[in-house]
Amino acid sequence: MDKVKIRGRDYRDLTAVEIHAAGGLISDIRPLPQDDSLPILAPGLVDLQVNGYAGVDFNRCPIEEESVLGVTRHLWRQGVTTFLPTVITNGDEEITAMVAAIASARRRFAPVGQSVAGIHLEGPFISPEDGPRGAHDKTFVKAPDWTLFQRFQRAAQGNIRLLTLSPEWPQAPAFIRRCVAEGAVVSLGHTAADARQITAAVEAGATLSTHLGNGAHLLLPRHPNYIWEQLAQDRLWCAMIGDGEHLPMSVLKVFMRVKGARGILVSDATSLAGMPPGRYRLHIGGEVTLSPQGRLSMADNPQLLAGSARSLLYGVNTLIRQGLATRRAAWDMASVRPSALLNLPTRHGLNIGAPLDAVALRQDRQGELTVLAAYQRGGCVWRDE
Numbered sequence: 001m002d003k004v005k006i007r008g009r010d011y012r013d014l015t016a017v018e019i020h021a022a023g024g025l026i027s028d029i030r031p032l033p034q035d036d037s038l039p040i041l042a043p044g045l046v047d048l049q050v051n052g053y054a055g056v057d058f059n060r061c062p063i064e065e066e067s068v069l070g071v072t073r074h075l076w077r078q079g080v081t082t083f084l085p086t087v088i089t090n091g092d093e094e095i096t097a098m099v100a101a102i103a104s105a106r107r108r109f110a111p112v113g114q115s116v117a118g119i120h121l122e123g124p125f126i127s128p129e130d131g132p133r134g135a136h137d138k139t140f141v142k143a144p145d146w147t148l149f150q151r152f153q154r155a156a157q158g159n160i161r162l163l164t165l166s167p168e169w170p171q172a173p174a175f176i177r178r179c180v181a182e183g184a185v186v187s188l189g190h191t192a193a194d195a196r197q198i199t200a201a202v203e204a205g206a207t208l209s210t211h212l213g214n215g216a217h218l219l220l221p222r223h224p225n226y227i228w229e230q231l232a233q234d235r236l237w238c239a240m241i242g243d244g245e246h247l248p249m250s251v252l253k254v255f256m257r258v259k260g261a262r263g264i265l266v267s268d269a270t271s272l273a274g275m276p277p278g279r280y281r282l283h284i285g286g287e288v289t290l291s292p293q294g295r296l297s298m299a300d301n302p303q304l305l306a307g308s309a310r311s312l313l314y315g316v317n318t319l320i321r322q323g324l325a326t327r328r329a330a331w332d333m334a335s336v337r338p339s340a341l342l343n344l345p346t347r348h349g350l351n352i353g354a355p356l357d358a359v360a361l362r363q364d365r366q367g368e369l370t371v372l373a374a375y376q377r378g379g380c381v382w383r384d385e
């Protein structure tokens with residue numbers, strides 16, 4: 001078995017350590033004399049919502065298997081060693097073809113097999129209402145359908161690990177029970193559900209809210225409403241887009257305080273993430289503008305966001321910069337916590353027995369973290385030259 005040694009400072013308390021790995025697993029962590037010149041070592045980031053990256057779109061049929069490998073490599077540079085390609089509402093044939101292509105890429109390319117922990121299917125069983133539906137195509141929105149979901153899951157070779165749906169459909173509780181029994185994590189999102197429906201979904205086994213506070217009506221009754229109801233459900237974890245655009249800092253702060261250790265960051269990155277600024281045409285959304293600062297908006301109405309073009313690392317840095325979380329807490333929200341929700345081997349982080357999926361980081365005086373190297377199953381997969 002390959003043996004590896006990495007020296008650095010543990011991201012939790014900055015103590016200098018030497019991490020030993022054998023066969024891809026951490027076998028020992030030994031203390032070193034303190035040395036502040038060493039990079040910071042942290043578990044690799046885990047992104048539950050990646051719609052695409054660097055021009056690759058997981059929602060445009062057909063998906064080239066090589067392009068999944070390309071996204072995997074791009075994300076290493078941003079510190080992400082685990083992610084869920086996210087396929088949204090589309091025609092049944094299109095969804096079937098796209099999840100099949102991602103599953104094939106997992107089998108065909110070892111790095112994809114290691115980085116892609118599964119597929120996030122966001123839709124088509126969501127709210128048909130304008131607002132909660134977001135940019136999802138209404139033509140393809142439908143009630144939860146177990147036979148159809150099994151068809152998707154067969155095409156995906158069982159890789160659909162996370163399913164976002166709206167519990168406003170009468171079929172939802174029974175459907176959620178079957179999904180959970182088969183090992184999928186069910187998340188509530190793009191929903192106009194009432195309190196009773198949300199409670200029924202949680203009792204049926206739903207455990208997450210998808211990008212809470214986005215994919216919602218512009219105006220809501222002050223109370224009750226589906227944001228309060230999901231916040232108040234202690235069993236629901238909460239995924240938040242931390243790009244600094246989708247949620248005001250005050251909302252992020254409150255969600256984080258309420259959810260505590262069940263707060264998770266996602267990027268919800270689209271195909272334009274990692275692309276140079278400019279004007280682009282998206283097959284969902286039409287003409288959009290990507291600003292030099294990374295804000296993605298509608299070309300004819302810059303007030304309206306057209307999705308996220310920022311990495312998960314940007315979200316972590318936003319929380320640190322805004323003083324909403326310590327380095328450790330912000331990092332955990334985007335690494336070990338999403339791993340714990342999905343019960344992945346990486347949930348143990350930098351501890352003996354866990355896979356050595358890690359990143360080496362530099363932190364500047366403002367607290368900004370940049371990635372120097374990424375390691376997967378003990379091996380260095382990317383290094384900033």
Ligand SMILES: [Zn+2]
Binds near residue numbers: 122134189
């Ligand atoms: Zn969404």
